Amino acid sequence: MNTFLDLIASHGSCRHYKLDPLPAATVEVIVSAGQHASTSSNLQACSVIAVSDSSKRAELARLCGDQKHIAEAPVFLAWCADLARLERVAELRGLKQKSAYVESFLTAALDAAIAAQTAALAAEALGLGICYIGGLRNHPREAIALLKIPRLVFPIFGMTLGWPQKPVRPRPRLPQSAILHWETYNSEQDSALQTYDHEMAATGIYENRQVKIHDRPGEMEDYGWLEHTARRVSKPTRIFLREILKEQGFPLE
Numbered sequence: 001m002n003t004f005l006d007l008i009a010s011h012g013s014c015r016h017y018k019l020d021p022l023p024a025a026t027v028e029v030i031v032s033a034g035q036h037a038s039t040s041s042n043l044q045a046c047s048v049i050a051v052s053d054s055s056k057r058a059e060l061a062r063l064c065g066d067q068k069h070i071a072e073a074p075v076f077l078a079w080c081a082d083l084a085r086l087e088r089v090a091e092l093r094g095l096k097q098k099s100a101y102v103e104s105f106l107t108a109a110l111d112a113a114i115a116a117q118t119a120a121l122a123a124e125a126l127g128l129g130i131c132y133i134g135g136l137r138n139h140p141r142e143a144i145a146l147l148k149i150p151r152l153v154f155p156i157f158g159m160t161l162g163w164p165q166k167p168v169r170p171r172p173r174l175p176q177s178a179i180l181h182w183e184t185y186n187s188e189q190d191s192a193l194q195t196y197d198h199e200m201a202a203t204g205i206y207e208n209r210q211v212k213i214h215d216r217p218g219e220m221e222d223y224g225w226l227e228h229t230a231r232r233v234s235k236p237t238r239i240f241l242r243e244i245l246k247e248q249g250f251p252l253e
């Protein structure tokens, strides 16, 4: 048995936390693990803002779409793509950073995501629960003002951190045939999608809802991952982001 692989497979997002505080030293250990992750050209183009103040967390909970686990968890981490530090690095050596490109933002966002996931695993290894919070991009201007985030830094997602109230329930994932392609990309994924749809419906996550079958009038079927996901991806999301990224110094040229 490989306990590290077991730990990875036992992941589940935690949305119910005990109110116990989290020592700053524990947050430092977790973020240190994130800092050890691989980083593009060793640029380390990310920063993380740890928020423990309860009134600030309550405000963040509101900004992120009234997600109460943000107010409940003792610490909220705002993971940021950060090119501000590299601007200074270039300046210290008499150069100018060329950071207006999609590639620059992507590099920084990837660095932040890789560090965040490494930190998340460290937190889970310590028995803590985590939940990523994309809701941090619901009202980026307000989040940027609240956290006093400077130009060339962008909060790409948050993460709640704390002691789980109860054990998390890992969710099944897609059959590997949909994800792992050997040698060339395989577009024939329908049977994997159907299998997963039934598997997710069987977990009870969707409360055994029924929906109309779209191409068979009058017939009903389980509301599963397919319907849930199709509805999700058919709505435009956060269409204001490009404009706010530009305001923050990321024109994405």
Ligand SMILES: Cc1cc2nc3c(=O)[nH]c(=O)nc-3n(C[C@H](O)[C@H](O)[C@H](O)COP(=O)(O)O)c2cc1C
Binding pocket: 011, 012, 013, 014, 015, 067, 131, 132, 133, 134, 135, 136, 157, 169, 170, 171
């Ligand atoms: C970038 C990102 C943003 C997310 N945003 C939220 C969020 O705002 N609120 C939330 O409750 N969960 C959020 N999640 C958690 C996902 O819903 C969750 O990871 C997914 O449903 C799979 O479930 P699991 O993590 O329990 O395995 C987010 C996950 C990621 C990776």
